[in-house]
Structures are given as structure tokens and as C-alpha cells.
Amino acid sequence: MITLLEAALLGFVLVSAIATIILRDVLAAIVAFGAYSLGLAMLWLTLQAPDVALTEAAIGAGVTTILFILTLTKTVRPTDDSVFTPINWPAAGVAVLFAGALLWTVPAIPAIGDPSAPAWSDPEVTQFYLESAYEQTGVENVVTAVLAAYRGFDTFGEAVVVFAAGVAVLVVIREERFT
């Protein structure tokens, strides 16, 4: 069962997500979106995923918010006084259908700590990482050991993807002479 803290965080995330959708002022929507990311980061912490929580807080709540605000300064703000934006019902219908399709798959997710979860389908591999990570790599964080040592080749690809994404954006916005 979920604890009171998790329920409160879930409620906070839900409310800030809805606020992001319906607020008329884009700046207010961006602030609500930042709050949503921060709530999600805290939720990751309660689910014992501090690495994901750190990324969510830095990228979701921090960097994305600033990039959105920066983009906003290049647009104009609505001038009327209404607080909420009118809802586009066909679009809302599509969104509800999509969310429903996603929610439909939720029961298939194994419970937290379920021994029959796919992560444990090959217990020997998992046990091997847990038992020999410190001995073989000398690092205490098994996540880092898997990321940078056992699956280091994948991580190299990931780092190059980040680099390539930066280059691609510069090409798209015609800033090839970046230096």
C-alpha cells in the first residue's frame, strides 16, 4: 500500500500537472510545470531511486524551466485577465484516450519488491553485479559500477548521443560556426 507521504506527493504532482494544462498565463504554467517536476523528483526519492531523482530535479525542474522561460521572452503574453485557458475538447479527448491506454498497462507493472519481477528473471546476473561490483571495480555504488564499467560501452554511446544532439541543434538553427 502507498503511504500518506506518497499519496500526498502523488496528489501534488497531479494538481500541478492539471494546473500546467489549464493555466492561461504561460509563465504561470511554466512555474506549475517546475513544481510538477520537483514533486516527481521527491516521488522518485520515496521509490528509492535517488539517481533518477537527482536527474529529474536538475533537468526537469531546473534546466527545462529556464529554457522555457527563455523561449517565453521571445513570445508575447496574453493580455486578457482570464486565469484559465479555454479547453480544446477534441484535443482533451485524444489526451484522455492516450492516458487511458497508458493506464491500462499499469496493472502489468510488477509490485515494488516483487520477487517475480523481470529484473529478477535472471537472478544470477543481478546477484553477480551485487556481489562482485565492489571487488572488481572498487566503487560502492552498484548503479555507477554497472553504468560505467559493466555496461560502459552503452554509456559511451549515451554520452555521444548527448554530444550529437547538441551538434544537431546547432546545425538546425544554422549556428555551425559556433566558436
Place this chain on the structure above:
Amino acid sequence: MSEQNIQQERAERPYTESSVIMTTVRIVAPFVFTYGLFVMFHGASSSGGGFQGGAIVAAMVLMLAFAFGIEPTQRWFKNTAIVLLATGGVLAFLFIGIGPLLLDGTFLEYSAYGFKKAPKYGIEGVELGIGAIVASVISGLFFAIARGFEYTEGQQ
């Protein structure tokens, strides 16, 4: 309200430096930078790593730009430095990986380096490279978007 009026109203509300934001950022920024480096280096022993630490360092650059203006920040953190950091990060990761191949190991087999705790130092080096890539790409995108871009038909 017409387009012209909106434009006019925007021009009447210029971006002003806020002493609250400037003072806060002045105090907080060194701690954020140190924390970013800590997350990068200490990823081996606690949560975190290059991706997270790099994002935090980039957040500090964005924070400085937010408080003191984008151009002064850009004068301090030039595009040349951004490109050097990003390519340097990729090359550092690559060379740390290739090194063991020259020493009869396989790609990224840190223990082939032979010295004590080689895997640990290898992982730290790789994390630092990732941090450099992430921090510089995020700051670079920020500066590129801030500079703005115009697209005209037939532009070379």
C-alpha cells in the same frame, strides 16, 4: 487587443536586474558548482554521476545568466570553451576506453591499466568526461537559444 499594442506593452516592461535574485545567486552559485562536482566525483560511492553532476553544473551557468544577464555570462564562458569541453569529454571517454586495447585488454577494461584501484580511477575519469559533455551541451543550447535565430528563405 491588437498585435501592435501587445508589442508596445512588452517594450514598456523591460527586463530589470533584481538585487534579490543577484544576491541570492551570488551566494548560492559557488555551492551549486561544488555540489555538481561532488555529484560527479562521488558518483562512485553515492548516488549521482556524470549525467546528474553535469546537469547541476549547467544549472549553475544558467542561474548566473539568469541573474547577471546572458551576455556578461557568455563573455565569461565563451563558445570556444563550451566546444572544447564537449569534444574534450567525448575524447577523454574514448581514450580511457581505447587505452586498455593497447595494453592487451578489451575496450574499457580498466583493470588492464594495471595500477592499484585502476577501475575506480577509470570510472571517475569517465564520469568526469560525461559531466563535461552534459554541462557544456546544456549551456551551449541555452546560449544558442538566447542569441535567437532568424530563418530567411534561400539563406546560405
